[in-house]
Amino acid sequence: MKNIVLIGFMGTGKTTVGRLLANRLGRPFFDSDKKIEYENNLSIREIFEVYGELYFRQQEKMIIAKLSRYNNAVIATGGGVVLSFENMNNLKRNGVIITLTASVETILERTSRRNTRPLLDDFDQREKIVNKLLKERAELYYNADYSINTSSKSLQQVINEIMFFLRQGGYLRGKR
Numbered sequence: 001m002k003n004i005v006l007i008g009f010m011g012t013g014k015t016t017v018g019r020l021l022a023n024r025l026g027r028p029f030f031d032s033d034k035k036i037e038y039e040n041n042l043s044i045r046e047i048f049e050v051y052g053e054l055y056f057r058q059q060e061k062m063i064i065a066k067l068s069r070y071n072n073a074v075i076a077t078g079g080g081v082v083l084s085f086e087n088m089n090n091l092k093r094n095g096v097i098i099t100l101t102a103s104v105e106t107i108l109e110r111t112s113r114r115n116t117r118p119l120l121d122d123f124d125q126r127e128k129i130v131n132k133l134l135k136e137r138a139e140l141y142y143n144a145d146y147s148i149n150t151s152s153k154s155l156q157q158v159i160n161e162i163m164f165f166l167r168q169g170g171y172l173r174g175k176r
């Protein structure tokens with residue numbers, strides 16, 4: 001069975017929704033950011049600080065290539081996974097791609113809860129940075145089989161909407 005792959009901007013809920021969805025479906029869950037942290041024995045923040053973003057993107061490519069070879073998994077990706085065609089080609093080969101979106105306001109609120117995202121470190125400029133990155137990436141996030149706006153939706157509502165799409169699309173082969 002195909003992997004279910006969540007893409008989308010920081011704070012749209014990929015990690016949280018992915019874990020819950022995997023539980024619901026009884027499938028294994030992988031988060032590419034978490035995998036990179038584990039394999040490097042460093043946090044994303046430390047990787048950016050010590051080795052820089054380019055190194056992080058290389059690590060991300062390697063991990064995405066590995067995860068794409070799995071079957072039947074739920075995969076939450078990092079917000080910048082769409083920046084590489086190679087990543088998206090790998091993920092699409094054996095995956096159904098779902099984009100999570102959210103309003104700028106929602107993104108700012110959700111990403112301020114924990115300061116784990118080095119690209120949003122400059123607190124005074126966060127709104128500007130989010131708007132800039134969203135503009136640069138908006139089109140790339142359309143590169144999906146389905147898209148859900150998660151603003152003002154509960155986690156349960158998001159999961160239910162994904163489940164509906166997966167059933168309709170025949171991606172669950174009759175499983176609940």
Ligand SMILES: Nc1ncnc2c1ncn2[C@@H]1O[C@H](COP(=O)(O)OP(=O)(O)OP(=O)(O)O)[C@@H](O)[C@H]1O
Pocket residue numbers: 008009010011012013014015016017033076077078079110111113117150153154155158
């Ligand atoms: N639908 C939702 N309603 C309320 N809170 C949510 C919702 N989705 C996610 N959250 C919360 O928003 C925060 C960010 O979510 P999460 O870390 O899953 O985002 P992400 O897309 O994985 O971000 P990143 O790209 O940085 O990894 C978490 O505190 C999570 O609990």
Ligand SMILES: O=C(O)C1=C[C@@H](O)[C@@H](O)[C@H](O)C1
Pocket residue numbers: 009010033044077078079080081116117118119
């Ligand atoms: O949007 C991005 O470029 C990022 C999102 C996070 O998931 C992490 O992958 C990292 O902080 C970079």
Ligand SMILES: [Mg+2]
Pocket residue numbers: 014015016031033076077078
């Ligand atoms: Mg995440």
